Amino acid sequence: DQQVKQNSPSLSVQEGRISILNCDYTNSMFxxxxxxxxxxxxxxxxxxxxxxxxxxxxxxxFTVFLNKSAKHLSLHIVPxxxxxxxxxxxxxxxxxxxxxxxxxxxxxxxxxx
Amino acid sequence: ETGVTQSPTHLIKTRGxxxxxxxxxxxxxxxxxxxxxxxGQGPQFxxxxxxxxxxxxxxxxxxxxxLQFPNYSSELNVNALELDDSALYxxxxxxxxSGNEKLFFGSGTQLSVL
Numbered sequence: 426d427q428q429v430k431q432n433s434p435s436l437s438v439q440e441g442r443i444s445i446l447n448c449d450y451t452n453s454m455f456x457x458x459x460x461x462x463x464x465x466x467x468x469x470x471x472x473x474x475x476x477x478x479x480x481x482x483x484x485x486x487f488t489v490f491l492n493k494s495a496k497h498l499s500l501h502i503v504p505x506x507x508x509x510x511x512x513x514x515x516x517x518x519x520x521x522x523x524x525x526x527x528x529x530x531x532x533x534x535x536x537x538x
Numbered sequence: 539e540t541g542v543t544q545s546p547t548h549l550i551k552t553r554g555x556x557x558x559x560x561x562x563x564x565x566x567x568x569x570x571x572x573x574x575x576x577x578g579q580g581p582q583f584x585x586x587x588x589x590x591x592x593x594x595x596x597x598x599x600x601x602x603x604x605l606q607f608p609n610y611s612s613e614l615n616v617n618a619l620e621l622d623d624s625a626l627y628x629x630x631x632x633x634x635x636s637g638n639e640k641l642f643f644g645s646g647t648q649l650s651v652l
Binding site: 467 | 542569571573578579580581582583586593594596628630632634635636638639640641642643644645646
């Protein structure tokens with residue numbers, strides 16, 4: 426039972442353009458959502474998060490949008506840079522379940538110069 | 539500030555053996571979580587330790603066990619290794635155990651079971 430899904434295994438974008446990574450979830454109890462970035466041979470690093478009481482959170486080039494009715498969130502990267510090339514994981518948590526994060530399968534982003 | 543460190547980085551074991559993986563938390567963090575990441579998948583929650591007590595467990599059998607020590611470092615033990623246990627094992631520490639805590643991950647231990 427995949428509660429968090431990232432249906433695009435890979436995405437290729439030209440440098441300077443927008444990257445949009447998508448994530449869907451099924452559990453309506455999730456109230457906190459995070460994006461992590463992972464480079465090869467490194468652990469995931471936190472990128473940005475959003476609480477379920479918001480529909481948008483922005484941090485520099487990164488913006489996360491949450492559509493609770495559709496159980497969908499997306500990460501926008503503008504403008505995309507070659508250094509953004511990595512695997513991006515969407516994750517969700519239920520406050521009552523403590524620190525258990527449910528991760529999606531990941532989307533590998535490639536930003537071409 | 540020292541980040542999360544894991545040892546060893548790589549390990550090869552044979553089926554039926556036992557393995558212990560180690561993790562040092564980031565300074566000031568009292569919570570440690572362990573995740574298993576199979577090839578091509580996202581990390582899956584194994585369990586979490588908060589102040590030396592298990593504080594939540596995922597869908598893993600009892601042969602996966604853990605410890606957290608007074609200095610908040612942690613061990614993951616896996617008994618009776620199976621081929622499907624081959625994966626990257628990630629340790630993450632956090633300031634607390636609530637659902638909205640930011641996790642800081644180590645680089646992982648790549649376990650191969652032959």
